[in-house]
Amino acid sequence: MMKKRIQQIAMLCSASFLLLSGCGAKETSKSEGNKEKTYRIGVTQIVEHPSLDEALKGFKQALKDKGLSVSYDVQIAQGDMNNNQTIANNFVSDQVDLIFANSTPSAQAALNATKDIPIVFTSVTDPVGAQLVQSIEKPGGNVTGTTDTHPDAIPKTVQFIDKYVKGNRVGMIYNSGEQNSVAQVETVKKAMKGTDLKIVPVSVSTTAEVKQAAESLVGKADCIYIITDNTVVSALESVIQVASDHDIPLFAGELDSVKRGGFAAYGFDYYDIGYEAGEMAVQILKDDKKPSDLPVQYPKKLKLLINKKAAKDMGIELNPEWDSIAEYIE
Known part of the structure; x- marks a missing residue:
């Protein structure tokens, strides 16, 4: 009788252990399932x-x-x-x-x-x-x-150059090996239709060639327009220096280049x-x-940014008409 009683207690303890073990395993699994990937x-x-x-x-x-x-x-x-x-x-x-x-x-x-x-x-x-x-x-x-690419950025830049820059020669330095740059140059050409503006192109392959390319535009270009070309933008300071030394307005394809010393850009x-x-x-x-x-997304905001210090360095007189269309930085 005693032996049978002991067996029953042992079986009950074993069942309880298994039940607790099962609960513990389930809790561990839940914890692992909640672990952030x-x-x-x-x-x-x-x-x-x-x-x-x-x-x-x-x-x-x-x-x-x-x-x-x-x-x-x-x-x-x-x-x-x-x-x-x-x-x-x-x-x-x-x-x-x-x-x-x-x-x-x-x-x-x-x-x-x-x-x-x-x-x-x-x-x-x-x-x-x-x-x-x-x-x-x-x-x-x-x-x-x-x-x-904001659809209005290049057309608005071309319109600004056509209206406010003296002369019609627009120097453009770009890497012809960058497809994005070639596409932008073609867009600039299309935007210039109906104006007397013309591109003076200079192609580079490396950042080391950018300064010489900028110097080659002195006397040949009335302004310089740097699009969002990675090779040229990486060496932008050399273009800014040439533009400042020779009073050539320097337009850019994005706002960060204006903050670095370019004159103006329509960008985001x-x-x-x-x-x-x-x-x-x-x-x-x-x-x-x-x-x-997921469709490709365009930039949602576009603004004209003008660098007042760059304007002074490049011999550009600020026009009161710009006050209503531009933001300024010193």
Whole structure:
């Protein structure tokens, strides 16, 4: 009788132990299920300059604001196309969750490396012409993002030059190897139709050639217009120096170049288009959206920014008419 009683107690204890063990296992599983995922994002950027750097800041802030835990691997190609492709290939080998491509060459290299990993770009001038997407509305494939081309930016700049600059020769320095730059030059030519403005083009391949290119425009150009060309913008200070020394108005394609010493630009904050790209990345990573579902986004804001100090350095007299259409910085 005693032996049977002991067996019953043992069985009861064993059952209780199993029940507690099961509860513990279930609790552990729940804890593991609630563990926040850390997404791995590879960032590829062709060069370092203020506009691209601001775009990256905006991208990171968007993901932070949405509460995502992210591990970033930021790689700068230093303007070298071989490095550019190697960076993209390495991200694919590492099987990152998403690639953030900051510039046209960076996005092209990423797409060349993978058709499976989602790619979000920014600072891309002509996504369709660069063969990154099928169309703005329906990107297709594994790529989408934000473009740094506001439809009105170049036409308004050309109109301003035509109305307020003495002379009709517009010097343009650009890297003919950058597809985004070639596309912008063609847009400038179209915007000039109906005016007597004409382009004086100078092509460069590296940043080391930019100063000499700027010097070659002295006496040949009545103003200089630097579009969003990564090679030239990386060496912008040399162009600013030439323009200041020879009283040549220097127009730019984005606001950061005006803050660095350019005279004027119709533009927007690259931080904003980076932020918008970050919001798209959140939809892909967190909401299971596909890049093909997300149309390419244009910049939402456009403004004219004029640098008063640069105007003085370049011998430009400020026009009261500009007060109602421009923002000024000293």
